[in-house]
Amino acid sequence: MSQIAVMEQQLDAIKEEAKKAFKNASDLSQLDQERVKYLGKKGALTEVLKGVGKLSPEDRPAIGKIVNKVKDDLDRTFKISQAVMKDKLGLLRIEAERVDVTMPGRVTSRGYKHPVQNGLDELTAIFTQMGFDIAQGPEIEDEFHNFDALNIPPEHPARAMHDTFFLKEFTDRPMVLRTHTSPVQIRAMQRFLKEGNEPPLAVVAPGRVYRCDYDMTHSPMFHQVEVFKVDRDVSLANLKGVLKHFLSAYFGKELPIRLRPSYFPFTEPSAEVDIGCVLCDGKGCRVCKQTGWIEVLGSGMIHPNVLKSVGIDSDTYSGFAFGLGVERMVMLKQGIPDLRLFFENDVRFLGRMGS
């Protein structure tokens, strides 16, 4: 047998042996050991190549070719074995890591804002976007700001209708819990003028108010938002424009509005404002007493006496003002049937209705 033939036989044997070893390797590290054993620097193939030196020069290229072919073949076999093994191990791991996706997720407990707070925030935001500035005022008020400056003198029948909480005397003047947010009108105008400004002045004043009245539909404490604007030639048409815009923005749909003449001492003319019933779209239901309309707030053109009480010239300037009950707006928007739920503070209610 020629030298070449012997070597060819050797190479064939190595090839078969190596292929078998690659196939039988039990894990990736054994497979790698087998690779080193056959294909490594000191591996079987290299050993065979050392014998090339004994060959005649004319035979060497031929055997070189054969060796390279075997090497390529084994490389390929190794890579396939490696890939197959990786796949197999991967599947095992994936199986081991399988979870029940229907198990409840891990949640951190979250909090909720009170629905009335949401209402206050939403309403205030609508007005700030319309260019009104936010103002606040005290809840313990004197009678001047709560009544007199608002054109409600002591003998006025409207004053008795306010169900006012009086505070036991502790200052030189009688104090009350404010019965509405309208005194902020007076305070904001006074502050504005004191700072040396001149109208226009546009203000939104959210806050807590108090009435001595407690039953199914009345809470002794509730929330109002007072809105007013003073400028040259502010008109009733402007009031209607602002009402229409804000009511549609709050309820998230274009709503018809209706003004009915009414009476408030601090506005002249005065109007009650109705919106098309948000529950039945004006068709008539229990909430709107089949009328298709729901009364939502009181409004009007600021009475000249109110402007006069803070020193604004009512010949030059005019204004509109309105005040709305936040609880009522939230009840209408979220379909909450009972005012008392807001002050019971049951966390199940707050979680469902808050955000």
Add this chain to the structure above:
Amino acid sequence: MKLPLSWLKSHVALTDDVATIATHLVRLGHEVEGVEEPRSAVKGVRVGHIIEKKPHPDADKLSLLKVEIGDKQPLTIVCGASNMGEGDKVPVATIGTTLPNGLVIKQGKIRGETSFGMCCSEVELGLADESAGLLILPGDAPVGAEVGELLGLEEAVFDLSITPNRGDCMSVRGLARDLAADSGLELADISIDPVPADSSIALPHISIAAVDGCPLYLGRRIEGVKVSDSPAWIQARLIAAGQRPVNGVVDVLNMIMLDLGQPMHAFDTDSLNGAVSIRITSGGESFEALDGRKLTLPEGDLVVADESAVIALAGIMGSEPSGVTGTTVNIMLESAFFKPAKVSETRRHHGMVSEASMRFERGVDPAMVAVAMEQATTLILETFGGRAGAVSVSGSAGGINAKEPLTFDFSRIEKRLGIEVPESTDAVLSRMGFGVSRSQGKMRVSIPGHRHDVSIPEDISEEYARVIGFDAVPECLPPLATTKPAAVDHSIDYAVADGFVQAISYAFISEAEQRMFSPDDGNDILLENPISEAMAVMRRSGWPGLLGIARHNMNRQQPGVMLVEQGRSYEKNGDGHRENNIMAWLMCGEIQSDQWHTTVRSADFFDMKGAVESWLASNGLTARFMANDDVQGLQAGQSADLFIGKSVVGRIGKVDAAIADHYDIDASVFVAEINLDVLPEGKKAKFQPLPEFPGVERDLVFLFDRTDRVEAILQAVRKAGGNLLTDARVFDRYVGQGVPDGKVSLGVRFTLQDAKRTLTQKDSDGVSAAIVAAMEKIFNAPLRG
């Protein structure tokens, strides 16, 4: 106010249907709260004649009646009322009738006795909201007749809410005037010939001492009247208008008040002593009111008095002894103008309201004072006989409510309304009684005496607005006005982000609750007229409110609650008072529930502290927590003051067990409160480049004395750590096996970082050694195992 359509039509011949009239009333500013149609609602209710009344054999409070209703057999009816007697006529709802409240009358047994119908009060007939027994019908009512027909419940009744500025519309006549003017129809003529005086009857001696309170007072004697029930038509009108008949004379006066808006009063002259005067009290006189109240009058009341006693609080209520009863023979009629402010002042002294005071307070029509007197005299003479003397007139109607005509640019009206006002609307105002003239853009308006509410051009603009209708005014957005960015308060959002549920509780609490967390130092602000003792004092802390809410929720099977409230607290402050803007927190019970991945955990001090620290951090603030064993209502050893700089900004701690117990809370309760008004401005985040080189973290565990404070330890660690140290915190705390008594094992983790280079082993070893040395030296604390 109830306005029967038939009564309204006696003043103006309206032809519109009920719905259209209601729309006009609303547009004119008279809110229609409802339209009732009583007759159709009471069909089947008939006039019954009680022929026998016996007690129910089995029930003290029930009667067994035999009632004749014009059928062959009288009906047996079981009745719970007590104001009827044999011979009375009452409304009987027969079997099959459906009453306005939805009740269907059926034959039924009541305590063993069969009842074949039901006797009704005004409430059951839908005529009033309350009543004191059965409605007793006039004696001449035909037995068996339909009650709806008898009472003239022929047409609709409008239920109106009259605004307090329109005293002139608290009468059928006033509303008719508005509607007639609006529709262009004639208002019926109500002028009446004066009753000729019987010269044998003396003129009453009347003098007005209080001209400021009473500019006009008419008095007239009528002698020899025989007071009986008023005729059916008057009773029917009163009932339809929601009033209960009292006696003949009083009914006539009440009907005239409802018709013309002029309240009247009748005195029994035989009970009077000498001349009558209208004066202001000087204080101390006693007065027994018709409603049974016995009063001592203060200084300043406007009254009508004879020479020995006050006989009426003017325009509000007469006295019991001078009142007209069924046996009265001689009377003095009063028709007057009492000034709104004075009636209001007197009324408020006594917390009294009457139909009369409501009208005087809002202002009556001075022109009606004399008309009402003549109408009342005529009706009384016609119905009850008697002879009338001449009218004694004190004062005059002329000057009452007289105002200078208004003159102004008409453009003022149009600018305020934002709409053009056609000249044709002037005619409507004229029909309402205004004198209106326009020329060259100028307007001149004279104001009628019955319009107490009109005095400035803006009032005229309202008149135009309601005639034209607010619907006619366009919707027109004004230009934007703001100059400032909106400052939004995120206080509650930060707390909610930490898992708290926002509560809103009342600002007033009970005094007992106040005493839980605030001393009795005279700084409480008390309500003069609280709803109840539970709402009697303005809160000085948000905690009692939150405790009440925690109780509510824990009682409803919540295993734990995390609550936050933003609001105000209130207290006296020297001569004045203070309203503080506060945040208040409460945690109690399980704040982490038993789940597959974690175990149940109840709130402790450090949960509360963490929440407060997190909230402060959201505001760019940090506070020092300084133990304070003397916070009222909090448990010693688990309570602290919060300091920012040198000022206390809040309190935190565990609520005393006794207080939690008082609220039935069977868990530890932790609370915190921060006064937002004293918080300094927080640090605004400034840009800093992110570190380029990695930091190194090291842990060291030491054995400290239990009395060593973590705040001091970490301070020492930071100092020893030097410039490289960027953070130090406690990551482990252990007491128990392997730790001697009185000692605690604390693990300190610190982070080193340099902006310019990567740190080496040598750096961290050096810092560790310095910290170990410092702990040894300052706290005598050895490094542990």
